[in-house]
Amino acid sequence: MIITCLFLLLLILLAIGAPVAVALGLASMITIFVFGDESLQSVAIKLYATADHYTLLAIPFFLLAGAFMTTGGMARRLIDFANATLGHVKGGLPISAIFACVMFAALSGSSPATVAAVGSIVIAGMVRSGYSEQFATGVVCNAGTLGILIPPSIVLVVYGSATSTSVGNLFMAGVVPGVMLGLLLMVATYVIARIKDMPAMPRASVAEWWVAARRAAWGLLLGVIILGGIYLGFFTATEAAAVAAVYSAFVSLVVYRDINLFRAPKVILDAARLSVALMFIIANAMLFAHVLTSEQIPQAITQWAISLGLSPVGFLLIVNLLLLAAGSLMEPSAIILILAPILFPMAKQMGIDPVHLGIIMVVNMEIGMLTPPTGLNLFVASTVTGQSLTQVIRACAPWLLLLLGFLAVITYVPGISLALPRALGMM
Numbered sequence: 001m002i003i004t005c006l007f008l009l010l011l012i013l014l015a016i017g018a019p020v021a022v023a024l025g026l027a028s029m030i031t032i033f034v035f036g037d038e039s040l041q042s043v044a045i046k047l048y049a050t051a052d053h054y055t056l057l058a059i060p061f062f063l064l065a066g067a068f069m070t071t072g073g074m075a076r077r078l079i080d081f082a083n084a085t086l087g088h089v090k091g092g093l094p095i096s097a098i099f100a101c102v103m104f105a106a107l108s109g110s111s112p113a114t115v116a117a118v119g120s121i122v123i124a125g126m127v128r129s130g131y132s133e134q135f136a137t138g139v140v141c142n143a144g145t146l147g148i149l150i151p152p153s154i155v156l157v158v159y160g161s162a163t164s165t166s167v168g169n170l171f172m173a174g175v176v177p178g179v180m181l182g183l184l185l186m187v188a189t190y191v192i193a194r195i196k197d198m199p200a201m202p203r204a205s206v207a208e209w210w211v212a213a214r215r216a217a218w219g220l221l222l223g224v225i226i227l228g229g230i231y232l233g234f235f236t237a238t239e240a241a242a243v244a245a246v247y248s249a250f251v252s253l254v255v256y257r258d259i260n261l262f263r264a265p266k267v268i269l270d271a272a273r274l275s276v277a278l279m280f281i282i283a284n285a286m287l288f289a290h291v292l293t294s295e296q297i298p299q300a301i302t303q304w305a306i307s308l309g310l311s312p313v314g315f316l317l318i319v320n321l322l323l324l325a326a327g328s329l330m331e332p333s334a335i336i337l338i339l340a341p342i343l344f345p346m347a348k349q350m351g352i353d354p355v356h357l358g359i360i361m362v363v364n365m366e367i368g369m370l371t372p373p374t375g376l377n378l379f380v381a382s383t384v385t386g387q388s389l390t391q392v393i394r395a396c397a398p399w400l401l402l403l404l405g406f407l408a409v410i411t412y413v414p415g416i417s418l419a420l421p422r423a424l425g426m427m
Contacts, residue, residue, distance in 0.1 A: 006031045006291060020334045025284030028291045055161040056282065059154055060275035061241030065222075066108035067271035068248040073258040074219040075117035078103045081216035084209045086186075087201035091193025093129055094139040095186050097122040101143035102182040103216075105150040106223040107244075109157075111369050112380045115144030119384045130199050133385065135192075138395035141381040142403065143185055145366035148332060150178030152226055152241065155365055158282065158333045159358045160237075162289065162340040166355075167237035168230045172421040173355045175227070177363070177410055181403075188402055218251045231424055278333060285337030292341055312350045316360065316411050319343060323361060327368015328375065335368070336361060352414075359417040363407050370396045370403070 009030055013023035069075065082096040082103065089095060097118060104114050119140040126136035148155040151171035160167035192198070204212070225247065226240045235243060252259045259267060310318070326335045340361065347357045369377040372393055382392045410416060 005034065006288075010288075014329075020330055021281040021284045024281075024288045024334065024338070028284070028287045031291055055157060055167055055238055056279070058152075058157045058167070058238040058241035059278060059282075060271070061238075061245040062109040062152055062154055062157070063274050063278070064268065064271040065241070065244040065248040066110050066113045067267050067274075068245075068252045068259065069104070069107055069219070070113050070117045071252070071259055071263070071267050071270075073256050074107070074248070074251065075100070075104055076121055077212075077216040077256075078219050079118065079121055081212040081220075083201065084204040084212035088203035089190065090200050091189050091198045092200045093122070093126045093131065094136065094189045094193070094198075097126070097136075097140055098143040098182060098185045098189060101140065101146055102150065102179070103220065103223070105144075105146040105178065106152075106226075107219060107248075108147055109152040109154045111145050111147035111366070112376050114147035115141060115377050115380045116384060118144065119381060123385055129201075133387065134391065134395040137381055137385055137387065137392055138397075138399055139185070139189060141370065141377050141392065141396050142399040143182070144377055144380075145369050145403075146178055146182060148365060148369070149174050149181065149359075149362050151175060152237070152244065153362065154278075155332050155336060155362050156358060157237065157241075159336050159340055159361060162286070162337050163344045163354055163358070165358060166426070169355050169421045169426050170358050171227065171230060171237060172424060172426060173359050173417045174362070176416055176420050177359055180416065181406055184402060184406060185399075188399075218255055222247055222251075231426075281331065281334050282337060285334050289337060289341040310350075312352055313412070315346065315350055316352070319347075319357075319360065320364060320407060320411060323364035324367060324371070327365055328371035330368075331376070332362075332365035332368065335365065353418060355421065356414040356417050360407075360411050363403075363410050367400065367403050367407065370400060 006027055009027035010023055013026060014020070018026070079096070079100045082099040083093070086092055086096045086099055100118050100122065101114050104118055105111075108114055108117070119137075123133070123136045123140055126139075127133050147153070151174050153171070153174055156170040156174060157167055159165065160170050222244060226244055229235050229243065230237055230240055249264070253261070253264060323335065323339070326339065330338075343357065343361075344354065348354065369375050372378060372389070378389060378392050378396065381387070381396075382389050385392070387395075
């Protein structure tokens with residue numbers, strides 16, 4: 001009865017257009033008041049307590065680091081380095097754009113930020129070089145999803161907080177799948193470029209490459225600092241986020257000087273707005289998860305799933321179908337916070353590694369970022385290029401087959417995700 005009421009209220013609120021955060025919080029509070037004996041004060045305390053996680057401090061810091069990198073010239077310098085490295089091959093510009101997305105994803109932790117930062121620079125350049133706007137948009141929009149898979153990933157931080165899984169292990173587990181997906185996109189682009197005889201840029205000289213590498217070095221060094229610091233034990237993932245924020249501010253203000261002290265408060269304010277919006281969703285989603293846990297709903301669903309005799313293969317297939325459907329309707333962090341408390345105990349009971357499950361969920365969220373009606377990357381790409389949402393959806397559609405194939409491989413070959421953290425002795 002309680003679970004029916006909870007999910008029915010959530011669906012009704014979403015159907016009438018309530019924001020996801022409001023729908024989650026309101027459905028949870030009504031359920032608590034109707035079926036529980038808790039006061040409004042105790043609900044307020046729980047709302048605060050559920051979001052009072054040290055791990056979640058990483059989110060505003062990573063958002064602040066991304067804001068400085070996006071506003072400053074770090075993205076442009078990474079793109080120049082990518083062009084100098086790969087621009088001379090067939091289809092060099094789109095391949096360079098994918099390479100730039102891989103590098104920026106390793107710095108920002110955000111998929112929309114990656115699409116906005118890289119897309120605003122390279123899409124127009126590709127069109128001027130003879131590529132169709134539809135092809136250029138599809139490449140960047142899909143490669144931009146790497147922002148939530150390659151560490152540091154904000155979505156992985158949320159998953160780690162929701163399931164008490166090591167964020168450091170999750171970050172290391174995202175490296176190989178992220179690089180693998182980036183390479184797959186590059187290879188697919190190269191094959192298309194060969195078939196359609198797309199243009200290539202002149203080969204950069206050693207001196208030109210060195211100049212581009214030197215200018216991008218400060219940005220490239222950040223990824224080394226974050227992952228190296230976590231692996232070597234200098235700081236936790238949350239402390240790495242703080243280091244990233246300070247470092248990106250220093251580089252933008254002092255080294256590159258793309259942002260002056262008068263613009264810095266606006267950058268900080270923009271990051272604060274995003275942080276507040278995301279933390280509001282997280283707080284309400286955790287209250288929702290608290291209701292589920294207190295009523296032992298995940299445990300009941302786990303026992304029901306086991307009684308059906310589902311194998312791990314069948315269970316993961318159902319998980320993927322559920323996440324793909326949810327990803328087209330809701331924001332990734334909200335999905336993680338709603339479904340992870342339900343799926344996590346079931347996966348654990350079936351012997352599925354929590355880190356592997358986290359990577360599976362994030363890859364599903366990547367596809368969700370490209371799926372209408374609420375795929376966030378679609379809206380960002382539409383804003384950047386000035387194309388209609390329908391045109392952007394058409395541009396991204398052919399690439400979804402590649403992403404779905406990649407999802408199947410990641411789901412059923414856990415060694416891809418777990419190899420690096422195991423090799424580093426973290427698991």
